[in-house]
Amino acid sequence: MNVPLMLHYTVQNRFLKYVTIDTQSDPESKTTPSTEKQKNLGQLLVAELLEIGLQDAHLDGYGYVYATIPANTTKAVPVICFCSHMDTSPDCSGEHVKPIIHQNYQGQDLILPDGPAVVIRLNEHPDLQYQIGNDVITASGTTLLGADNKAGLAAIVDACKQLIDHPEIKHGKIKILFTPDEEIGRGVDKADMQKLGADFGYTIDGESAGTIENETFSADGARLTIKGVSTHPGFAKGKMQSAIKIAGKILAALPLNLSPENTSGKEGFIHPVSVNGHVEEATIDFIIRDFEDEKLQAHAAVIRQVTGNVLKDFPDASFTIQISQQYRNMKQVFDQHPQVTEYGIEAIRRAGLGPRLRSIRGGTDGSRLSFMGLPCPNIFAGEHAFHSKQEWVSVQDMQKSVDTIVHLCSIWEEKS
Incomplete structure (x- = not known):
């Protein structure tokens, strides 16, 4: 079934809160997580998930967040996991992030107040042409924003709230996994796959609205x-x-x-x-x-x-x-489980977008999870210009990501 047309989204407020917490990972560190400050966000995420009603939400000693939404259907549905990472890139400072909402964007270049030399130009960021009338969020010019991957975190948590608030949306058991240290290649090093207990998954860590990625380097x-x-x-x-x-x-x-x-x-x-x-x-x-x-x-x-x-x-x-x-190209796994990608494409279509299947010139947590027994393509979160002071995301794209996650849960139940 389709998601109700008028959802009360919480993704914007959650995102604005998350990006102010410094979670930069450290490639030189030998600990897990590589920086203890990542747990600060993990603790907040657990508190929010518990408040929503995910009673088993918890943060483990390695900085991973786990939670479950119980099934509300009598069907036997595969267990689906949604995953995003909490850390931000070491390439650019993530301390003292000051997010700015540029409401009703009209195609202008965005000059950031704390770094006037940092200009987000329309001709250099062509995806901005699709944001006319939307609310674009940037940092203030001295840090990255952290949309990579806090946009994904916010979308997943909001989707959890929608599923709890709308029990008429039928779904199987849903698992949540938030990881540390993805930006330094260690995002699933300590993930407890037995505890997670999922059959298929989706990382919410992609770029333009409507994209799904089932192939990596x-x-x-x-x-x-x-x-x-x-x-x-x-x-x-x-x-x-x-x-x-x-x-x-x-x-x-x-x-x-x-x-x-x-x-x-x-x-x-x-x-x-x-x-x-x-x-x-x-x-x-x-x-x-x-x-x-x-x-x-x-x-x-x-x-x-x-x-x-x-x-x-x-x-x-x-x-x-x-x-x-x-890591290895995750498409090798999806060739054996084509429905994972097909359902993702259908969910994006139901969210009112034109699905676009892409390859990633890089890797995600999903690359390794796919070879750990959890086929896991990557769904858009709306993040752009990763790892830089020019990073941006739109509120409306994050809302579409929420819709896509909720539709995915419904589709897996329908098809089972």
Whole structure:
């Protein structure tokens, strides 16, 4: 059945509250969560879910929030999970976020008051053309907004309230999972899949209204270690072979057509993310991305070939390369469970939007959850310009995300 036409949305107020809580994760931390402050938001989310009526809502010691909406149907319906992450990116400050609502947006460039040089221009953010008459939320110009992924959190919590307030909307058991540390690649490291007990899921962490994503990059990490020859610099002629300089030559020799700044669509890349070392030894850490697993191996071979060619000029130097699997294209899982994507498309259509099936040039918690037994495509939350001071979201897009979640619950019950 369709959601009642006049829902009393709470998503805006929830979102405005969530973004003021600093939840930035830390890739250098060895703890889970990587920053204790993520639990501050987790505690608030638990309180709100309990207030709505999700009686088992709780925060565990690792910073994960779990909750359940019991089924209100006699049908045997698969258990569906909705997941969003609580942390914000380390790429841009998330402290002292001051959200601003630009009501009844009319296509103008948005100048942010605390950072006048930070301008959200219509010609640089083409999705703004679809927001005419909507209420656009930004930060004030000195921080990111946190719509990635607090828009998803707010949409899920609001959807929980709608389902509790409207028992005429029939659904099976619904599970809620809010994760820490997604932005640093550890979002489901400590997720208790047995406790979660879901059959299928949806991350609510996508961009434009109407989009659903069932394909991601496959991803590997590569660590290249270069062994040089160190001697006293005053007596180094003909002897020293600096690992630092070798590293520089390797980076300069990488193919430009395999760099992220020169690729788009279904093209993969090799991306050096850090360089460390001294004369005797240096390391370069890469991320390798492509939509086909076999191409990851080809990209790793390019690193080996380039390094080998450079080292021909440094006969006493050597190298090793270590490849580590990070995640795989989740479409491999959805090919076995097409209904998960099909129901998502139908829910978006029922919410009054034109569904758009997309691929992600990146990964989500859903990438790994899908290979942990929980097929989990990604549904839009309305977030844009992630990880930057230009981040924005519209209230109306978040409301459509709420509608989509509620429709999904109804569709799974109908189809069972």
